[in-house]
Amino acid sequence: MKAAPTRTKPGFVPSAAVEHVMRTLAREIDGMELPAVEKISGSQQEDPFQVLIATLLSARTQDATTHAAATRLFRVARTPRRMARLTVKEIEKLIYPVSFYRNKARFVRAASETMVTRFGGSVPTTLEELVSLPGVGRKTATLVLILAFRSRQHVCVDTHVHRIANRLGWVATREPGETEQALYRATEPRWWPYINLYLVTWGQNVCRPVYPRCGDCALAAACLKIGVTKIGKTRASSPLGGTGQPGL
Ligand code: SF4
Incomplete structure (x- = not known):
């Protein structure tokens, strides 16, 4: 060396x-144990929607809790359209006990709805568009760009x-x-x-x-x-x- x-x-x-x-x-x-979002990204072929939602769930939450919550949620809804059909209460139940699960459930649903109404049901591909989604900050947006869009x-x-x-x-x-x-x-x-x-x-x-x-x-x-x-x-x-x- x-x-x-x-x-x-x-x-x-x-x-x-x-x-x-x-x-x-x-x-x-x-x-070494990889961060939860990296694991989810790897196991889901870098699916942009799942990377984005898993990153939203991961804030101030233990990796194992994020991974388990994301797995439960994606079993029910893997696309923005399917997620936008769930109620906030249903999302809350699926993602509990991630920290701030009530706020995160609202953001997961609102971001999914925005992707359906403004971006044709897909995850947008630019930093500016990504940070325009409810609950999506720069950290989430850049991670989606890197992991899912190979920026x-x-x-x-x-x-x-x-x-x-x-x-x-x-x-x-x-x-x-x-x-x-x-x-x-x-x-x-x-x-x-x-x-x-x-x-x-x-x-x-x-x-x-x-x-x-x-x-x-x-x-x-x-x-x-x-x-x-x-x-x-x-x-x-x-x-x-x-x-x-x-x-x-
Ligand atoms: S543990 Fe952190 S602060 Fe300490 S030597 Fe390594 S990188 Fe530097």
Whole structure:
């Protein structure tokens, strides 16, 4: 393995440093549990409607809960037309217990109805049209473009991508929208379709929000660890032998 390019301060990110991180992650996430939306996308041949609805359900919800709820829902309705025929109450029952299930049920139905009335029963294919759907923000829209429409022009930034890009020192930003724009400047387009998958998987398994496992992290030599004050125990030193984090 090539050594990580040396960096001591945030700001300019040499393309070799980004390449080192991305290649390391490609290798390291092999065999790790994938995010729920990626799994649903893979099992449904990147169906745009299912990617969009699964992403709506996934906000602030455990992956296993999202996956189970999306599976129940898609057993009943797999297209915008079929979904728009369900009542909000029926959708609520199918997706419970995802967090904010009442709001999400309303958005699932309203977005489906809008696809039927304005987009001929299909998922729209541009960022502008996607964010015009009820409940669909930039994160959902960019993920649909990347996973379902194979866009190579977008980066999907959620809390994991925002946090890790800042810890690595690739960006110095306060919120995900800012991070997305900063990543377009800091990284080459060839990495954009992979940033979400790699960093979300890393964020769920190693670079967690609290007590990141820096001692076990394959990116440690390349990471500036910006903002990291407390790190989790390493696997070897943890009596839990697993995550190394109390209670996790
Ligand atoms: S070294 Fe620590 S902060 Fe940096 S990516 Fe790894 S776990 Fe995250």
